[in-house]
Amino acid sequence: MVDVVRVNGLEIAYERVGEGPPLVLVHGATVDSRMWQPQLAALADELTVVAWDEPGAGRSSNVPAGFGLPDYARCLAALIAALELGPAHVAGLSWGGTVVLELYRHHADLVGTLILVDTYAGWKGSLTEEEVRARVELYRRVLAVPADEFDPEPPGLFAGPPPAEFLPLLEAMAADVRRESMSTALSVMAETDQRDLLPRIAVPTLLIWGERDARSPLSVARQFEQAIPDTKLVVIPGAGHVSNLEQPETFNDAIREFCRAHSPH
Numbered sequence: 001m002v003d004v005v006r007v008n009g010l011e012i013a014y015e016r017v018g019e020g021p022p023l024v025l026v027h028g029a030t031v032d033s034r035m036w037q038p039q040l041a042a043l044a045d046e047l048t049v050v051a052w053d054e055p056g057a058g059r060s061s062n063v064p065a066g067f068g069l070p071d072y073a074r075c076l077a078a079l080i081a082a083l084e085l086g087p088a089h090v091a092g093l094s095w096g097g098t099v100v101l102e103l104y105r106h107h108a109d110l111v112g113t114l115i116l117v118d119t120y121a122g123w124k125g126s127l128t129e130e131e132v133r134a135r136v137e138l139y140r141r142v143l144a145v146p147a148d149e150f151d152p153e154p155p156g157l158f159a160g161p162p163p164a165e166f167l168p169l170l171e172a173m174a175a176d177v178r179r180e181s182m183s184t185a186l187s188v189m190a191e192t193d194q195r196d197l198l199p200r201i202a203v204p205t206l207l208i209w210g211e212r213d214a215r216s217p218l219s220v221a222r223q224f225e226q227a228i229p230d231t232k233l234v235v236i237p238g239a240g241h242v243s244n245l246e247q248p249e250t251f252n253d254a255i256r257e258f259c260r261a262h263s264p265h
Contacts, residue, residue, distance in 0.1 A: 002059070007078040013059035014052040014079060018044025021263055022085035023255070025051040026076065028094035028242075029185045030152040031173045032058030035093070037166075038248035039255070047089075047259060052079055054099070056181025063184045069192055073102035080110045087112035089259050093244060094216065095185055098122055101194050104201065113262045114205040115255065116224060118216050118241045122192025126220045132190055139186050143179055152177040156214035159240035166245050198227035205231040206258040208251060210239030232258070 004011045015033055017040050025036045033051035043049050055075055056063035064071075076099060080086045090111050092100030097119025104111050120126040123135065135154075142152065153174055162170055205228050209221040218235065225233045234254045239246040 004059070005079055005082045007075045007082075010055055010061040010064070010075065011059075012052060012055065012061070012075055012079055014050055014083075015040060016048065016050045016083070018047050018049050020047045021259060022083075022088035023047045023049050023259060024076075024080060024085060024088050024090045025049065026090065026092035026096035026100050027051070027054065027057070028096050029189070030154070030177050030182055032176065034058070034169055034173055035242070035245065037169065039244060039252060042248070042252045043255060046256070048085070050079075050083065050085065052076065054096075054185075056178055056184065058176070062178065063181045067184055067188075069099070069102045069188050070106060072099045072188075073106050076100075076103050077107040077110055080107075086110035089113045089115060089262075091115035091117060091255070092119060093117040094119055094241065095189055098189060098192060098194065101197055104203075105194070105197050108202070111203055113203050113258070114201065115208065115258065116205065117208045118210055118213050118243055119224075120189070120192075120216055120220060121194035121198060121224070123190050125193035125195045126216065126223065136186075136190050139182075143183055150177075150179070152182055154215065157241050158246060159210060159212035159214075159238055163245055195227070198224065199229065201228045201230075203230070204258075204262045206254065207231060207233040208243060208254055209233065209235050210241060210243040210246065211235050211237050212239065213241045213243070215241040 027035050032053045036051040053060040097116045123132045236243045236247045244251045
């Protein structure tokens with residue numbers, strides 16, 4: 001079921017399926033809730049699965065001027081509260097994991113467990129200054145090209161060629177990317193450092209990482225593993241940065257096992 005909640009004048013779209021303990025899925029940058037199709041299909045037999053379109057993505061409203069990371073977190077909190085899901089399992093991939101961490105910083109009461117997937121404590125918090133500068137410069141060039149040359153997909157998303165079965169989905173999401181939204185999210189990511197938060201996380205935390213993730217390498221996962229008190233790391237062999245699409249069965253098994261072991265209610 002696709003529906004909308006209204007938050008501070010913004011329409012936030014989401015898809016909801018299944019019955020059971022709540023699992024909230026938060027997508028990465030340059031995609032939308034459709035990236036979670038394998039999870040929406042597979043996990044609804046025992047979980048209430050909700051996947052949002054963040055402000056500026058999918059069917060949600062455009063990002064207002066001056067939108068910051070706490071604003072994304074506030075909208076996510078309002079969605080969880082409006083649907084009476086909290087405390088929920090809350091999962092975020094890549095940029096989505098950064099949003100989920102900020103949700104926990106400001107609205108920990110809504111979070112029963114954290115599931116952090118191929119993510120960052122912000123680029124500033126997880127990458128070298130040189131790497132952050134290189135990414136910012138790359139995206140500056142990507143955002144400057146004419147519309148017919150615009151390709152928002154960053155290099156190194158997959159360990160190999162993108163999974164053939166998801167190519168139409170990836171192309172459809174890329175076609176719907178809004179430049180202003182992409183620019184806002186990536187600017188926020190480049191400036192964010194959440195390392196101070198990690199040792200203060202007081203809920204069970206699952207880390208899922210692609211073994212061959214070139215965007216957020218396993219060394220970043222190890223930083224999370226060392227910093228967060230109650231954490232488990234699952235490494236998915238042969239997967240890259242979008243492990244939920246590259247190895248959906250292994251990914252779903254890890255989610256299912258963790259959620260069964262840690263009821264948030």
